[in-house]
Amino acid sequence: MTKILFVCLGNICRSPSAEAVMKAFVEQENLQDKIFIDSAGISGWHIGQSADARMQKHAANRNFYLTSRARQFDPNTDFEEFDYIIAMDYENMRDLRSMDSRNIYKDKLHMMTEFNTKIPADIVPDPYYGGADGFENVLDILEDACNGLLQKIKSNTQ
Numbered sequence: 001m002t003k004i005l006f007v008c009l010g011n012i013c014r015s016p017s018a019e020a021v022m023k024a025f026v027e028q029e030n031l032q033d034k035i036f037i038d039s040a041g042i043s044g045w046h047i048g049q050s051a052d053a054r055m056q057k058h059a060a061n062r063n064f065y066l067t068s069r070a071r072q073f074d075p076n077t078d079f080e081e082f083d084y085i086i087a088m089d090y091e092n093m094r095d096l097r098s099m100d101s102r103n104i105y106k107d108k109l110h111m112m113t114e115f116n117t118k119i120p121a122d123i124v125p126d127p128y129y130g131g132a133d134g135f136e137n138v139l140d141i142l143e144d145a146c147n148g149l150l151q152k153i154k155s156n157t158q
C-alpha cells in the first residue's frame, strides 16, 4: 500500500481538491486497494469544515466531488504513516520541514508541481482570496500533477 497525504494551508481548497482528483484517477485504474489518499492543513483554522463552496463548485464542473472534512497535519503520526507528503506551495513545504525537526522524513516531502508533465508551474497558488480563474488554475495544475504522480507510483511498484 502506498499512502499519499496532500497538504495545503487551510485544507479547504487545494489539498482536498488534490485528494478528490487523485482518488478519481486511482479509481479509474482500479488501484484503490494499492493507493491510500488523504489531505490535511498546516493550520487548524477550518478543522471539521467541508471544502470551500467555490472550490467544490469548480471541481464538480469537472466531475470531482470534494467530500472530505478539514483536519490539521499531525507531525506525531502523519510523518510516520504516509509515504508521500505533498506540499502545494513553498510555505507549506517550509512549515512541514520545520515540524520535521530531526530532518528524518525529508525523502517523503515533495512539492506537488514536481509531478507536472504539461503545465510548468512552481507552486499550486492559494485561490482563497482571488476569483474564479484561481480555482480553475488550481484544478488545471492538480490534474496534471496527479496524473504524473500516479504514473510515478505505478512505475515504482511494478
Ligand code: 4NP
Pocket (backbone or CB within 6 Å): 008, 009, 010, 011, 012, 013, 014, 015, 045, 126, 127, 128
Ligand atoms: P487552502 O486555501 O490552503 O488551499 O485550503 C486557503 C483556505 C483558507 C485560508 C487560506 C488559504 N484562510 O486564510 O482561511
